[in-house]
Amino acid sequence: MGRNFSYPCEKIAVLGLLSEEVREIHETARNLALSYKGGGEPLPSTEVVLAAHGLPRRVREFLYESSLRDSLHAVLVRGYHVEQGALGPTPEHWRQAENPASATYSCALLLLSALVGEVIGWESQQDARIVTDVLPSRGSEHSLVSSSSVAELGWHTEDAFSQHRADHVGLMCLRGAEGAATTLSSVRSEQLSARTLELLGRRYFLIRPDDAHTAEDDSGIRPVALLGEEAGARVLRIDRDFTRPLAGVEGAAEALDELVRALDDGVYDLRLESGDVCFIDNRNAVHGRRPFKPRFDGSDRWLKRVNLVTDLRRTRSGRSGPRSRIIKGIES
Numbered sequence: 001m002g003r004n005f006s007y008p009c010e011k012i013a014v015l016g017l018l019s020e021e022v023r024e025i026h027e028t029a030r031n032l033a034l035s036y037k038g039g040g041e042p043l044p045s046t047e048v049v050l051a052a053h054g055l056p057r058r059v060r061e062f063l064y065e066s067s068l069r070d071s072l073h074a075v076l077v078r079g080y081h082v083e084q085g086a087l088g089p090t091p092e093h094w095r096q097a098e099n100p101a102s103a104t105y106s107c108a109l110l111l112l113s114a115l116v117g118e119v120i121g122w123e124s125q126q127d128a129r130i131v132t133d134v135l136p137s138r139g140s141e142h143s144l145v146s147s148s149s150v151a152e153l154g155w156h157t158e159d160a161f162s163q164h165r166a167d168h169v170g171l172m173c174l175r176g177a178e179g180a181a182t183t184l185s186s187v188r189s190e191q192l193s194a195r196t197l198e199l200l201g202r203r204y205f206l207i208r209p210d211d212a213h214t215a216e217d218d219s220g221i222r223p224v225a226l227l228g229e230e231a232g233a234r235v236l237r238i239d240r241d242f243t244r245p246l247a248g249v250e251g252a253a254e255a256l257d258e259l260v261r262a263l264d265d266g267v268y269d270l271r272l273e274s275g276d277v278c279f280i281d282n283r284n285a286v287h288g289r290r291p292f293k294p295r296f297d298g299s300d301r302w303l304k305r306v307n308l309v310t311d312l313r314r315t316r317s318g319r320s321g322p323r324s325r326i327i328k329g330i331e332s
């Protein structure tokens, strides 16, 4: 599988790991994996943070500096070594995916993530696990969630419906698949008309949780703005398949259409390969995935995923309540 460099280089910062850096990270991850429990508290977060302080300086410097650059869509660390034989077959369902063979990689992802932000989980998603799994599942081929395959996973802000959504989404590719590129897109204000920008900045839109969340009903969903400012930073918040305009607001449907068209036009591919770790900026960019053919023979694509917020220590202005590690309930 060839490298795909079709993405705009100025939007993705890339670091290629040196072999001794891989060895050091892997050694640290293996040590952490000895006490890895999985679930909502996989490891004491202090242990992970302290271990991350000991990672190779070049890696720490790269992740720290690039996660501060808010013009980026993503940062990418390439070249981690995934031992395919030891990993064993790709499970068919996320329930079987938190297995001992993959725990070292979960720990490697947690380590690198600690240099970008703080992990959070969702009570309503994959049993509130902190490290979740992205793999194709039988019966979900055409669904609108990450276990899909044959159908394109439409671009989205991760957990766009929620004010508690992640600032970065971390993806570690254990196994890639032909065709299954991750898609990215973003939009600049200059691409949109003044009227559209004004409407998108108002709470004229409803975003429903996607089916990855086990929501009982949509009663907590309040209207939100899709493009605007939050705590001084520009925010983009939309899910192609789950966003609709409020009924009766003149121009809201057209404004949403214009934004969707601009994001459709801007889509590009980032093909993750085994050993790639990518942190998508969930405030600047939307992401999704191209369709691919699942095999269900143990050789399928498999990613480990985390949601990260930049800070759990304080409440951001514009967001209510203290931030917590496990987000409970569905509310916008």
Ligand SMILES: O=C(O)CCC(=O)C(=O)O
Pocket: 134, 146, 153, 158, 169, 181, 182, 183, 287, 288, 289, 303, 305
């Ligand atoms: O499979 C991918 O590349 C992306 C899936 C996705 O959107 C996610 O896991 O949040």
Ligand SMILES: [Fe+2]
Pocket: 156, 157, 158, 169, 287, 288
């Ligand atoms: Fe996603």
